Amino acid sequence: MNREAAKQILIVEDELKLAQLLADYLCDSSFEPHQLHRGDEVLGWLASHPCDLILLDLMLPGLDGLEVCKQIRQHSNIPIIMITARVEEIDRLLGLELGADDYICKPFSPREVVARVKAVIRRVVNQTSSNTNDIQLDGIRLDEEGFKVSKSGFQCELTKVEFYLFHAMFKQPGRIFSRDQLMDIIYDDRHVVSDRTIDSHIKKVRKKIASIGIEESAVHSVYGAGYKYE
The missing domain is CATH 1.10.10.10 (Winged helix-like DNA-binding domain superfamily/Winged helix DNA-binding domain)
Structure with missing residues (x-):
């Protein structure tokens, strides 16, 4: 893997086994994953690390995913894919209030998550190059x-x-x-x-x-x- 060219993906998920599973699949697809397990750690981490996309769980200790997304959007347009088991939250997650780029519902296939990550990054790159x-x-x-x-x-x-x-x-x-x-x-x-x-x-x-x-x-x-x- 060319680590200099690898896209940096931040996984914010408090289920440690799930976070590691996602990290393994992303790494196998030439991404460079990083893990956090609390919502209140995200802004501090972003302040000192480059990031190309965030996989952000809805239910997190410290600060929930909705509030984390809201705070990020106050100063950054980093692509965010929300992870949720609460289908009723979908409209909010997709940016009606917060500005998330996509969502994925639990339970999911790790391969589907990787496909969504690739799709969102591709869309951002295409929009940037055409705009x-x-x-x-x-x-x-x-x-x-x-x-x-x-x-x-x-x-x-x-x-x-x-x-x-x-x-x-x-x-x-x-x-x-x-x-x-x-x-x-x-x-x-x-x-x-x-x-x-x-x-x-x-x-x-x-x-x-x-x-x-x-x-x-x-x-x-x-x-x-x-x-x-x-």
């Missing part, structure tokens, strides 16, 4: 590195998921995107994500852009079809 220039239209500017939208000197910050959702519509004004198409844009695997997930994201995007003087109706709902930017 080299800011987009501007009608006095509105999208900052594709900072996930910010600005107008007339005012700006708002979106979560990563919200930004890519708005970005897709903004760069193709007038095009109607179905909910399925929008979910395909922002999620690699959405087999338990409902239509209301997109509706919740849209509601939050509208509220944030309205705070800087962009009409909420700019993200327009087309009855029975989906959404468009105009």
Whole structure:
């Protein structure tokens, strides 16, 4: 394994045998895994170690995964895959409130976790390489590195998921995107994500852009079809 090129994966899981199993599978796939077993250790570790992706369990001693994710998102866009046995938390985990990039439900196959890690990292790399220039239209500017939208000197910050959702519509004004198409844009695997997930994201995007003087109706709902930017 080329350790210099290996992606650094932080596993935050209090089940020691499970954490080691995931580490073994990730190592076999040319990743370099690291383990923590308490939520209150994560921010301190990140402050002094490079990290390309975090596998973050929901139920942790010290600080639960939801709070850890929330704190990370205050200053970092490191990809986060949440691990949970609580299916009812899925919408929150996928960024409606916290900005997680993906989730995986227990029980799971370690091979599936490795596949999800590869998919999220691939998506981040592709989005970074394709988003080299800011987009501007009608006095509105999208900052594709900072996930910010600005107008007339005012700006708002979106979560990563919200930004890519708005970005897709903004760069193709007038095009109607179905909910399925929008979910395909922002999620690699959405087999338990409902239509209301997109509706919740849209509601939050509208509220944030309205705070800087962009009409909420700019993200327009087309009855029975989906959404468009105009």
